[in-house]
Amino acid sequence: MNLILATGFLVSRCEGSRVTLADYLPIGMMLVFGIGFATVIMWLSWRIAPNNPTPEKLAPYECGIVPLQEPVQRFPVKFYIVAMLFVIFDVELVFLFAWAVRFESFGWAGIGAMGIFVILLLETLVYVWKRGALDWNVARRGRNRRIVVDSLEDAA
Amino acid sequence: MNEIAFLPIAAEILLLGGAVLILMAAVTLNLGPRTWAIIAGTTLGLSFLVAWVQWWRIDDVGSQIHYTGDFLRTPMVVMDYFSVFGGGLVIAAGGIALLGGWRLVGSLEKRGAEYVALVLLAVAGLHIMVISANLILMFIGLETASIALYVVAGFTRDRPDSDEAAIKYFLLGSFASALFLYGIALTYAATGSTSIYGPTGIVAFFAERAITEPGVLLIGIALMIVGLGFKVSAAPFHQWAPDVYQGAPGAAVPLMASGVKIAGFAAMARVLTVAFDASISDWAQVISALAALSVVVGTLFAIAQSDFKRMLAYSGVAHAGFMLTALVAGQSGVPGLWFYLGTYAFQLIGTFIIASIISGAAGGASPLDSYRGLAKRSPVLAGALAVLMLAMGGIPLTAGFVGKVGVFAAAIDAGYLWLAIVGLVSAVAGLFFYLRLIVLAYFNDPDPALADEPITAPRSSRLALAVCVSFTFLFGVLPWPLLNLTSEALPL
Amino acid sequence: MTGWEIFLTAAIKTVAAFAFLLTLTIILVWFERKTVADLQNRIGPNRAGPWGLLQTVADGAKLLFKESVTPRKVEFGLYIAAPVAALVPALLIFLVVPIGRPFHIGDRLIDLSGTDLNIGLLYILALSSLAVYAVVLAGWSSGSKYPLLGAVRASAQMISYEAAMGLALVPLILFTGTTSLKQIVEIQGGSFGDTFLPAWNVVLIPSFLIFFIAGIAETNRAPFDLVEAESEIVGGYHTEYSGFRFAMFFLAEYINIFNIAAITVTLFLGGWHGPTFGLGAPFDWVLPIFWFLAKSMALVFVFVWVRATLPRMRYDQLMSFGWKRLIPVSLLWIALSTLAIGVRRMGLPWT
Numbered sequence: 001m002n003l004i005l006a007t008g009f010l011v012s013r014c015e016g017s018r019v020t021l022a023d024y025l026p027i028g029m030m031l032v033f034g035i036g037f038a039t040v041i042m043w044l045s046w047r048i049a050p051n052n053p054t055p056e057k058l059a060p061y062e063c064g065i066v067p068l069q070e071p072v073q074r075f076p077v078k079f080y081i082v083a084m085l086f087v088i089f090d091v092e093l094v095f096l097f098a099w100a101v102r103f104e105s106f107g108w109a110g111i112g113a114m115g116i117f118v119i120l121l122l123e124t125l126v127y128v129w130k131r132g133a134l135d136w137n138v139a140r141r142g143r144n145r146r147i148v149v150d151s152l153e154d155a156a
Numbered sequence: 157m158n159e160i161a162f163l164p165i166a167a168e169i170l171l172l173g174g175a176v177l178i179l180m181a182a183v184t185l186n187l188g189p190r191t192w193a194i195i196a197g198t199t200l201g202l203s204f205l206v207a208w209v210q211w212w213r214i215d216d217v218g219s220q221i222h223y224t225g226d227f228l229r230t231p232m233v234v235m236d237y238f239s240v241f242g243g244g245l246v247i248a249a250g251g252i253a254l255l256g257g258w259r260l261v262g263s264l265e266k267r268g269a270e271y272v273a274l275v276l277l278a279v280a281g282l283h284i285m286v287i288s289a290n291l292i293l294m295f296i297g298l299e300t301a302s303i304a305l306y307v308v309a310g311f312t313r314d315r316p317d318s319d320e321a322a323i324k325y326f327l328l329g330s331f332a333s334a335l336f337l338y339g340i341a342l343t344y345a346a347t348g349s350t351s352i353y354g355p356t357g358i359v360a361f362f363a364e365r366a367i368t369e370p371g372v373l374l375i376g377i378a379l380m381i382v383g384l385g386f387k388v389s390a391a392p393f394h395q396w397a398p399d400v401y402q403g404a405p406g407a408a409v410p411l412m413a414s415g416v417k418i419a420g421f422a423a424m425a426r427v428l429t430v431a432f433d434a435s436i437s438d439w440a441q442v443i444s445a446l447a448a449l450s451v452v453v454g455t456l457f458a459i460a461q462s463d464f465k466r467m468l469a470y471s472g473v474a475h476a477g478f479m480l481t482a483l484v485a486g487q488s489g490v491p492g493l494w495f496y497l498g499t500y501a502f503q504l505i506g507t508f509i510i511a512s513i514i515s516g517a518a519g520g521a522s523p524l525d526s527y528r529g530l531a532k533r534s535p536v537l538a539g540a541l542a543v544l545m546l547a548m549g550g551i552p553l554t555a556g557f558v559g560k561v562g563v564f565a566a567a568i569d570a571g572y573l574w575l576a577i578v579g580l581v582s583a584v585a586g587l588f589f590y591l592r593l594i595v596l597a598y599f600n601d602p603d604p605a606l607a608d609e610p611i612t613a614p615r616s617s618r619l620a621l622a623v624c625v626s627f628t629f630l631f632g633v634l635p636w637p638l639l640n641l642t643s644e645a646l647p648l
Numbered sequence: 649m650t651g652w653e654i655f656l657t658a659a660i661k662t663v664a665a666f667a668f669l670l671t672l673t674i675i676l677v678w679f680e681r682k683t684v685a686d687l688q689n690r691i692g693p694n695r696a697g698p699w700g701l702l703q704t705v706a707d708g709a710k711l712l713f714k715e716s717v718t719p720r721k722v723e724f725g726l727y728i729a730a731p732v733a734a735l736v737p738a739l740l741i742f743l744v745v746p747i748g749r750p751f752h753i754g755d756r757l758i759d760l761s762g763t764d765l766n767i768g769l770l771y772i773l774a775l776s777s778l779a780v781y782a783v784v785l786a787g788w789s790s791g792s793k794y795p796l797l798g799a800v801r802a803s804a805q806m807i808s809y810e811a812a813m814g815l816a817l818v819p820l821i822l823f824t825g826t827t828s829l830k831q832i833v834e835i836q837g838g839s840f841g842d843t844f845l846p847a848w849n850v851v852l853i854p855s856f857l858i859f860f861i862a863g864i865a866e867t868n869r870a871p872f873d874l875v876e877a878e879s880e881i882v883g884g885y886h887t888e889y890s891g892f893r894f895a896m897f898f899l900a901e902y903i904n905i906f907n908i909a910a911i912t913v914t915l916f917l918g919g920w921h922g923p924t925f926g927l928g929a930p931f932d933w934v935l936p937i938f939w940f941l942a943k944s945m946a947l948v949f950v951f952v953w954v955r956a957t958l959p960r961m962r963y964d965q966l967m968s969f970g971w972k973r974l975i976p977v978s979l980l981w982i983a984l985s986t987l988a989i990g991v992r993r994m995g996l997p998w999t
Binding site for chain 3: 111
Binding site: 120123126127130131 | 179
């Protein structure tokens with residue numbers, strides 16, 4: 001009942017604007033519904049499924065052998081670079097979307113401004129690319145290739 | 157909306173384009189430091205030229221505010237004598253600092269392009285701080301410059317103290333930026349605007365009504381003072397300066413020390429003396445307290461230092477105090493502030509160039525002992541050092557003296573006699589450590605281990621140093637041209 | 649509409665969407681197994697129910713009765729939250745997809761979608777980024793080696809392709825001038841000029857291809873299923889999950905496949921538009937739903953087809969394909985389409 005009153009409240013507050021908070025009501029419901037479903041079914045599974053833990057069963061998976069070391073805690077810095085690049089492009093995207101919806105009202109000046117903006121970001125990509133931050137194949141990168149090739153030649 | 161005024165932001169466009177070109181030239185065409193130098197020099201030269209064009213333009217049509225947003229109501233950029241002078245000063249300081257530290261670029265190999273590009277971006281950010289008519293834009297400029305300089309501080313990443321400097325600068329700097337931003341938010345809450353000028357700006361707001369409950373506004377102003385005070389290293393927000401100046405690559409320190417001070421003080425002058433002119437009785441007391449604290453703390457700590465760069469950092473705190481002294485007079489203190497900034501920036505760049513010649517472009521510690529007997533090892537360098545030290549100490553016939561006179565006069569006119577006396581006493585006490593260097597250089601024998609080692613300075617450093625020293629000397633003997641210029645360079 | 653009616657409509661739509669997605673998953677899993685079996689000259693599931701249709705139900709029931717092992721080094725709170733975090737965004741995305749023509753009840757017009765947001769495309773992108781959290785949380789909280797590796801790989805992969813996915817949508821927004829899925833579908837009604845060709849947005853072919861490829865990568869499906877490359881990192885991020893906790897990841901994956909197919913159909917292939925042959929009620933709203941489902945299933949078939957045909961990519965190939973091919977191509981395509989649409993709508997810049 002309270003929910004219904006709240007819905008009415010939301011609608012009345014947003015009267016006049018084209019978008020109402022009531023548009024988000026199904027999303028809120030599905031959120032509750034999804035979490036509720038997941039909780040209930042996992043609880044159910046926990047109730048009806050057997051539970052016979054043994055030390056071997058509870059060990060972290062290591063293809064059947066006893067794990068010798070903790071999982072790695074440090075990652076190649078490239079993952080962080082990818083994350084940073086993603087942030088750059090996602091921010092670009094936010095601006096592009098906002099502009100694209102109404103690009104006609106900004107005219108050619110808007111297209112020019114957006115072009116400069118995109119070129120600046122493209123430059124980031126080109127720079128990172130050329131500096132080898134996007135090369136995941138170690139042997140392909142300049143200095144390392146030399147090392148790999150040299151060691152191969154030494155072996156030969 | 158369709159008319160974009162390009163003249164006020166021409167310098168930023170040029171600097172940004174230069175940075176992009178350098179990066180692209182380095183990675184796609186594999187062009188070396190010579191090309192970067194040509195591009196960087198051209199961009200900085202052209203943007204300095206833009207400052208002249210802007211000045212003539214203002215002579216013709218007067219100061220201009222450039223708007224954006226719906227119905228062109230939000231002022232973003234202001235083109236007045238103040239911003240043109242400050243912008244030109246930032247570009248000149250950036251150019252000479254880059255020139256003086258060019259030796260570092262060669263030693264960085266490919267990363268040198270990044271270094272040059274970052275310096276150009278930092279200069280662009282500082283320029284934005286000077287010309288902005290909107291607090292948000294000012295913040296963006298501040299962040300652009302700061303982030304570029306954080307990276308520059310850690311550029312020689314194989315040295316642990318460089319990493320330490322970068323991290324310290326980054327953490328404390330972002331804290332200060334956050335405070336500045338919060339100050340903007342509170343100002344917005346109190347006045348309903350982040351613009352300084354314009355029909356809905358802060359100035360118009362104060363002209364129309366009096367604030368009855370100034371609590372939020374005062375906290376906002378205080379936070380902005382803290383944020384900018386950090387950037388110009390005024391006490392008690394100065395703790396980062398010695399570590400950063402000592403740890404950062406020696407060749408990069410001149411820009412970090414001088415450029416940020418210029419832009420920081422320009423922003424402070426714009427915010428306090430223009431936007432919050434109405435509440436000058438409130439903030440002037442805070443500024444005077446900061447000024448007194450800065451000169452005293454800076455002088456006392458500088459005396460105790462045994463490292464040249466740390467000493468310069470603390471003396472920089474004292475100098476920030478002197479400049480704050482001019483600011484208590486409100487807008488009438490701006491010419492004094494400009495003259496002091498304009499001359500001090502070049503003294504600072506010059507001394508740091510000397511430090512980077514003595515202890516290496518990559519930087520690190522520069523103990524005072526390594527200046528022992530400098531006159532015997534390199535008379536020219538010792539002479540330059542002596543001129544710069546005398547100027548920093550405020551000895552007559554150098555620019556430093558004229559600057560200090562202007563600053564104290566402004567404070568006395570505004571009724572802050574006690575502040576002038578505190579400053580005067582500290583200036584005299586400060587002479588101790590400036591003269592100590594001259595004594596070390598001229599009346600001591602060099603370290604026997606270093607005596608035979610020649611001091612080599614590349615042509616770029618020598619050129620930049622010559623410019624700095626001649627500026628200092630010239631404006632000490634003939635200060636009038638610069639004085640005339642600064643007396644015109646008032647904010648709108 | 650009154651508060652009551654809005655609440656009731658929302659509730660019905662939510663429950664219907666939820667039931668629809670669960671049923672669909674059951675069919676999709678069966679569909680994929682059958683199709684892959686056909687493509688590989690096998691028979692596939694054929695015991696449970698007619699044509700093995702109930703196989704998925706049986707599997708689900710089995711997983712429900714299976715022990716959910718909680719390994720020793722697990723961070724339990726996040727470990728248990730991860731499957732939920734995988735499932736919920738998948739359910740939420742579907743809500744904005746219109747599955748049929750709006751119809752009248754009395755004088756009220758009811759949209760056949762959970763809701764119509766004016767920021768629909770942003771909502772989709774935002775929720776599909778949330779899916780990364782589930783993977784990272786699962787991998788990190790498992791306290792085990794392979795899940796962690798799988799999670800880090802997956803997050804890098806998903807965010808890489810998400811950038812391309814978003815960029816592919818820019819020309820579409822330029823073209824349609826809206827980010828609301830309902831309006832995007834409405835624009836695609838009718839045909840080009842006098843031809844019989846439907847006016848679908850698929851004329852933006854590069855956008856369509858990039859979006860769909862990035863969609864395959866977003867859902868971690870073959871040939872981009874590095875995340876669970878069993879030859880290298882066992883099951884990837886869900887190695888340490890069993891019982892119904894694993895089933896939730898499974899459920900989320902299939903719902904996501906359908907979501908990508910449905911969104912691609914909505915954005916590029918005309919959504920629920922299709923010939924209704926002038927049959928009148930009730931066919932004028934039953935047939936659109938059929939067309940929508942048919943097109944979506946066709947794309948799901950492409951998913952399966954690709955999986956059965958292409959071998960898995962190497963990780964460096966995957967990353968360079970994303971960053972060095974898809975993103976530059978989509979930027980170029982944005983430039984081209986902006987110029988083309990700009991000239992078409994506003995004339996040449998110098999006139």
